[in-house]
Each structure stands twice: as structure tokens, then as C-alpha cells.
Amino acid sequence: MKGYVETPPKIVDLMVEKLFKLRPPSARSKVLDPGCGTGPFIEGIVRWCRANNVLIPKIVGVELDPRRVLDARAKFASYSTILIEQKDFLIPNDSSADSESFDFVIGNPPYVPITKLSEKEKKHYRMLYNTAKGRFDLYLLFFERALQCLTPGGRLVFVTPEKFLYVETGAQLRKLMSGKQIEEIQMLHENSFGGLVTYPTITTIVNDPRQNKTCLILRNGKIEHVVFPSDGSSWLPYGGLSAIQSEYMLEDICERISCGVATGADAVFIKERGEFDTALERFAYPTVSGRELKFTDWRENPRHLMLIPYERDGRLLSSEELGALVVYLSEPEKRRKLEGRTCVARKPWYAFHENPPLHAILKPKILCKDITNRPRFWIDREGTIVPRHSVYYIVPKDASRIDEIAEYLNSDEVKRWLESHCQRAANAFLRIQSHILKQVPIPRRLIERPIISLTTGSQTSSRAEKPMISG
Numbered sequence: 001m002k003g004y005v006e007t008p009p010k011i012v013d014l015m016v017e018k019l020f021k022l023r024p025p026s027a028r029s030k031v032l033d034p035g036c037g038t039g040p041f042i043e044g045i046v047r048w049c050r051a052n053n054v055l056i057p058k059i060v061g062v063e064l065d066p067r068r069v070l071d072a073r074a075k076f077a078s079y080s081t082i083l084i085e086q087k088d089f090l091i092p093n094d095s096s097a098d099s100e101s102f103d104f105v106i107g108n109p110p111y112v113p114i115t116k117l118s119e120k121e122k123k124h125y126r127m128l129y130n131t132a133k134g135r136f137d138l139y140l141l142f143f144e145r146a147l148q149c150l151t152p153g154g155r156l157v158f159v160t161p162e163k164f165l166y167v168e169t170g171a172q173l174r175k176l177m178s179g180k181q182i183e184e185i186q187m188l189h190e191n192s193f194g195g196l197v198t199y200p201t202i203t204t205i206v207n208d209p210r211q212n213k214t215c216l217i218l219r220n221g222k223i224e225h226v227v228f229p230s231d232g233s234s235w236l237p238y239g240g241l242s243a244i245q246s247e248y249m250l251e252d253i254c255e256r257i258s259c260g261v262a263t264g265a266d267a268v269f270i271k272e273r274g275e276f277d278t279a280l281e282r283f284a285y286p287t288v289s290g291r292e293l294k295f296t297d298w299r300e301n302p303r304h305l306m307l308i309p310y311e312r313d314g315r316l317l318s319s320e321e322l323g324a325l326v327v328y329l330s331e332p333e334k335r336r337k338l339e340g341r342t343c344v345a346r347k348p349w350y351a352f353h354e355n356p357p358l359h360a361i362l363k364p365k366i367l368c369k370d371i372t373n374r375p376r377f378w379i380d381r382e383g384t385i386v387p388r389h390s391v392y393y394i395v396p397k398d399a400s401r402i403d404e405i406a407e408y409l410n411s412d413e414v415k416r417w418l419e420s421h422c423q424r425a426a427n428a429f430l431r432i433q434s435h436i437l438k439q440v441p442i443p444r445r446l447i448e449r450p451i452i453s454l455t456t457g458s459q460t461s462s463r464a465e466k467p468m469i470s471g
Contacts, residue, residue, distance in 0.1 A: 006037060007108045011159060011192060011200075012044035018184065018204050019106050019157045020048065027081075029057035032102040032149055034089040034109065034142060036061030039072040041106050042082060056081050060102070062089045090125065090141055102149050105156040109142030131176065134169040137161075143173055147180065150207040155183075162187060162201040166421055171232035178230035181206040186217040199424045234421060248447050251438035253405070256360040256395040258434055259370065260387030261287075261306065264343045264353030268334045269307045270388070276305065279324035283307045285362075290369035290390035293378055299385065306386050309350055312358040316351055326350065361386055366394040366406050368437075373429050375418045377409040392432055404446060414440060 007015075025031065033041045042059055049056045061084045063069045069086040076082040092099075114122060114135045125132040131140040139160045146156055164170035165185070184204040192200050213225040228235045251257060263269040276284055286302035297303075309317050309325055319326045329338060329350050338344075343353040363383040368375060370390050377394075379402055387393045394409075396402050408414060417440060422430040 005108065005111065005193060007040050007159060008193065009040065009044070011188070011202075012040050013047065015106060015157045015159060015202055016041070016044040016048045018202065019045075019104055019155055020052075021204075023155065024052065024054050025049075025057040025104065027055040027057060029103045030100070031057050031059045031104040031106065032146070033059065033061045034105070034107050034146055036063045036072060036084065036107070037065075037068050039075055039084070041108070042072070042076060045106075046079070057104075059083070060085060060100075062087060064088050090128070090138070090145055092145070100149070101151040101154070103151050103154050105146045105150060105154070106158070107142070107146070108159045109139035109146075111161060112138040131172045133172050136169050137163075140164060140170060140173050144176060147176065147205070147207065152207055154207045156205045156207070157202065159188070159200050159202050162199045163423065165201070166234040167423075174228070174235060175230065175232040177205060178228060179209060181208040181210055181212055182214040182228065183212075184215040184217070187219045189219060248442040248444070249438060250394070250409075250440040250442055253397055253401075253442060253446060254394055254438075255363075255397050256357070256393070257437050258357075258360075258393060260389050260391040260393060261308075261356045261361070262343075262353040262389040263306070264341045265337050266388070268329065268337055269352075270304050271307075272304055273302070276307070277324065277328070280307060280328060283309065283322075283325045285386045286384055287386045287388055288367070288391060289388045290371065293367060293369055293376075293391065299380065299382075302385065306388070308352075308356060308358070308386070310352070310356055310358060312362065314355045314357055314359070316348060316355065319348075319350070322350070356386070358386075360395055361393065363395050364399040364402050366396070366402065366409065368392050368394075368409075368432055370432050371425050371429050372432065373427075375409075375415050375422075375430065375432065377406050379403070379406050392434060392437060394437065401446065408443070408446060409440070417441065 031045060033039070036042060039061055042061055045059060046056060048054075056079065059079075059082045061072055061082070063072060063084065063086060066086060069084055072084045076084065114137070117125075117138075122132075125136070125138075125141060129141045129144050131144045139158075143158065143160075143164075146158070150156060164173050182203070183206050184202075186202045188200040188202065211227070213227055216224040216226050218224070270287060284305040285308055287304050287306040288298045288302060289304075292298050292303065307325060307328075309322055309329075311317060322329075329335065335349065339349045341353070344351045365380050365383060367378045367380055367385070367387055368391070370392055380393075381402065394405075396405055418430060418432070418436070421436050421439070422432060425431045
């Protein structure tokens with residue numbers, strides 16, 4: 001099976017404890033380990049049974065990879081109650097084995113994104129599984145299939161990436177889980193799987209429609225008891241990490257929220273001030289990277305300039321219009337780099353990876369880093385800076401409120417909201433993305449607009465209806 005990662009024994013033993021918590025197996029119990037690999041969870045069950053003086057139940061391990069099947073069968077050949085089957089767990093057939101129910105299910109489903117699947121696989125999975133929506137990952141489907149295999153009152157314990165708790169593609173799985181008793185979700189340390197940073201999470205589910213509060217164990221050791229929504233919306237805000245509630249979002253008061261300019265060849269298009277010939281000045285714009293945002297002089301004295309072969313409306317200039325710039329870019333080494341880019345295979349050789357919307361970028365805006373350990377927002381008040389691809393920019397519809405908006409985005413409540421919604425990069429850093437920024441809840445005070453009376457000149461306040469918000 002693609003995406004197989006062996007589970008460390010310490011995590012295996014922790015999960016087996018959760019599996020048999022308050023309900024030890026009997027000799028008649030049946031345990032399923034889907035995607036069992038060479039059998040680390042089966043070994044963990046055997047260890048637990050011996051330590052607790054319990055007979056080993058019937059255990060079925062399912063594995064697609066024939067080499068791992070051979071290893072597992074050899075390892076457990078002396079156990080009459082352990083069966084290793086070679087098949088695709090996600091492709092059931094009409095055999096009695098595939099319709100069998102289990103009292104316990106435990107495992108570490110493979111992490112395989114949709115980009116690693118063939119078109120045939122994607123089509124087949126979408127026909128079989130409700131969780132195969134959008135850019136799904138196979139581990140979401142393993143959850144669905146495993147829950148189908150549980151007997152009433154049966155227990156499931158899986159270790160997976162945490163992303164199903166909040167990403168859009170996990171919405172269907174969250175809906176499915178909400179019809180069961182989600183007993184516990186424990187977030188493990190990011191390095192629990194060695195060098196593989198997946199932000200692992202152990203989920204314990206009981207096949208019981210009765211709804212109890214879920215015990216949520218955070219990575220900092222904090223424990224919350226929460227009731228998750230059943231509509232598929234993100235679960236992380238319900239863990240005590242964020243309490244912002246609003247019908248409005250940041251995108252409602254902004255003209256544009258986007259990642260900065262991707263040239264596809266920064267070494268060619270971006271240079272330090274003073275490195276360009278004066279003939280290139282009309283194409284040069286001050287620019288800033290994510291790393292440079294922390295320095296206070298990037299607004300007054302930006303260190304770097306970006307050469308941009310585009311008009312403000314996004315039109316790529318012709319080679320004749322570029323003049324000195326096309327001469328500069330045509331230098332042999334530079335042209336080889338530019339022509340070697342796969343991102344411009346169907347564009348003129350001097351084009352950017354993406355057409356920069358300068359009409360929106362060159363306005364007063366708020367900037368933030370794409371990857372950061374703590375979210376922070378800066379103001380480009382004059383609107384003269386072109387952000388690079390490691391920077392996100394936020395253009396308010398009403399530039400007069402840019403300070404209010406930036407102050408709110410830098411508040412502790414927004415930082416907590418982002419920490420609970422953003423995906424994680426390495427070393428506990430947050431990965432800021434435009435679709436997350438757009439969803440930042442906005443308080444009513446930032447929706448209200450002052451209205452100046454034409455007769456008295458005094459100001460009153462009026463709340464704009466959501467569809468009518470404008471600059």
C-alpha cells in the first residue's frame with residue numbers, strides 16, 4: 001500500500017491501551033488492522049494480552065504489499081488466531097470476509113494525497129466513498145471504510161495527520177464521525193514519527209450514536225471536553241483555542257487577499273538597489289520578502305527591487321516595448337535560466353510564473369509572512385511595495401480603515417484563531433494561506449462605516465449589509 005509509515009512501538013502501545021480501555025477483548029473478540037504492514041499493531045496487541053493475562057483474540061491484518069504480507073505471515077505463523085490477508089482494504093468485494101464485522105479496529109492508515117493517485121483510482125474511490133471529495137487523502141477513506149466494519153459498540157483507534165480536523169476536504173469525514181461517539185482526540189508531538197512532520201493525532205471512536213463530550217488532549221498538555229458541530233465545519237475552534245464568532249469574514253471588507261508575486265526566477269528579476277542600470281528604473285519596483293518584513297526599513301529604504309515586464313493592468317509588455325529590459329534579460333546566462341523554467345512553457349520566455357495584478361498590489365495594503373511561528377501583520381501605507389511569493393498581501397476596500405484592520409489582525413484573539421486554523425510547517429511554524437486569511441472572522445465594528453451628513457458635516461454610523469460592502 002502506498003504511503004505506508006511504520007508506527008513507533010511507544011505510540012503502538014499507547015493506542016492499544018486506548019483500544020481496550022475499560023473493555024478488554026475476549027477470546028471471541030475480533031480485531032481488524034487495516035493496512036497492517038509487517039504487523040506492529042498486531043505485535044502491540046500480543047504484548048498487551050500477555051501483560052494483562054488475556055487470551056489473544058482473533059486478529060485480521062489486511063495488507064496490499066506482497067512483501068509485507070510475507071513478512072507478517074512469517075512473524076505470526078505460530079499464532080492460530082492471527083490471519084494476514086493480502087488485498088486492498090478500500091476495494092471491498094462480495095466475499096464473506098469483506099462483510100465481516102469487528103469489535104475493534106486499530107491502525108495507522110496510509111497518507112496518500114490525491115496527487116499520488118491515478119485517474120482510475122480517483123474515479124473508483126469517488127464512486128465508493130462519501131469522504132472522497134475534493135483533494136482527498138486515502139486516510140480519510142480508511143476512516144470511512146473502517147467505521148463500516150465496526151460492530152455496534154465497537155471501538156476504533158487510528159493515528160493520522162491532524163488535518164482532517166479542519167481542512168475543507170475533511171468535512172464529509174467530520175459529518176460521518178459526528179454520528180458516532182468521538183471518545184477522545186489526542187494530538188501527539190510533531191516529531192513522534194521521527195523526521196516525518198505530520199502533526200499526528202490519535203482518534204478514538206465508539207460505534208454508538210449517543211453523543212457525549214469529546215476529550216480533546218492538546219499538544220501543550222491542556223485537556224478540553226468539547227461537543228463538535230455535526231455540519232462538517234472545522235473542529236479546532238471548539239477546542240478552546242478560539243472564541244471569535246462572527247457572520248462576517250476578512251474577505252468581506254477586502255478587495256484582494258493573495259500570495260505575493262511569483263517570478264519563477266527571482267535571481268534574474270530581483271536585485272539589490274544600485275545593481276541596475278538607470279535605463280531599467282522604469283521597470284523596477286521596491287519589493288519585500290517574508291524574511292525582510294521583520295526589519296523596520298523595508299518601507300522607507302527597501303533593499304531590493306523587482307524588474308516587472310508588465311503593465312499595471314496585468315498585460316505583458318512586448319519585447320519591443322521592453323527596450324533596455326529585454327536587452328538585460330537576453331544576456332546569455334539570464335536567458336538560459338528564463339527559458340529553462342517549466343512554469344512559462346506556454347508563455348513568452350521573459351514572462352513571470354504568474355501575471356502580477358499590479359492594479360491591486362500597488363495600493364495601501366497589509367502584509368504578512370507565509371510561514372511564521374507567530375502571525376504578525378505590517379502596513380504598506382503608501383502602496384508602493386511589491387510583495388514576493390513568501391508574503392501574503394491584504395488590500396482593504398476602504399483604505400482609510402487600514403490601521404483598524406491591521407490592529408485587529410495583530411490582536412491576540414486573531415492570533416489564536418489562526419493558530420487553530422492554519423496548517424503546520426516544520427518546527428511548529430504556521431503556514432498562512434489565502435483561503436484561511438479570507439475566513440478570519442471580522443467584528444461588527446469593522447463592518448460599520450461612518451456616514452458624513454451633507455447638511456451638518458457630523459458623522460453617524462451605519463452597518464453595511466454583507467452583500468453591499470464596498471470601499
